[in-house]
Amino acid sequence: GSLFVGEVIGPAGSAAVLSVAMGSWMLQSRRGDPVTAPFRRILSDRGSRNILAVALIFSVTAVVDKVALLCSDLMTFLFAASWCRTVFLLPVYLAAARKTPCKLLPVVKHSVPVGLLFALEGFAHMSAIALGPVAYVVAVKRTSILFAALLGFYAFSEKKTFRIMGGIILMVGGAVVLSMLSNG
Secondary structure (H helix, E strand, O other): OHHHHOOOOOHHHHHHHHHHHHHHHHHHOOOOOOOOHHHHHHHHOHHHHHHHHHHHHHHHHHHHHHHHHHHOOHHHHHHHHHHHHHHHHHHHHHHHHHHOHHHHHHHHHHHHHHHHHHHHHHHHHHHHHHHOOHHHHHHHHOOHHHHHHHHHHHHHOOOOOHHHHHHHHHHHHHHHHHHHHHHO
16 A cells, blocks of 8 residues: 555554454464464465465455545446456356356356345445555454454354453454544
């Protein structure tokens, strides 16, 4: 964000982003692990590397989205992006439908709700990009791990340890501060 659109985050924003990152680190660490274990897991665990790659891709595309938004407006960008995806993915879908039409036809009935949810996600994402610095949006997006932890508590009766609760508090606190900084 600072390189392409000149966004600068101050000390409070940096502390809030760090809080979200530290909370995520706490949720990923395991009991008895050394401090560097989550970082070492990146080298040994393919899933961790994939998650890091996705986070890197998202951080780059979020900046591209911000640049596009600065050159356009929210609805124009969403409309253009949706049509571009459709133009590029329709031939792929049609080619697959020729090979296995009976397997793909049931997918069509689920496409409308999925498309509507995708449109809602795009609107929320681009609205967030319009409201604050890209670094804030990327940090808040990382709070998805928070929802996984909460789901673990309520759906799978996982134990609420000090480490997990501390990670949740750090992530929520960081996200709240980023929200206040974006709105103030």
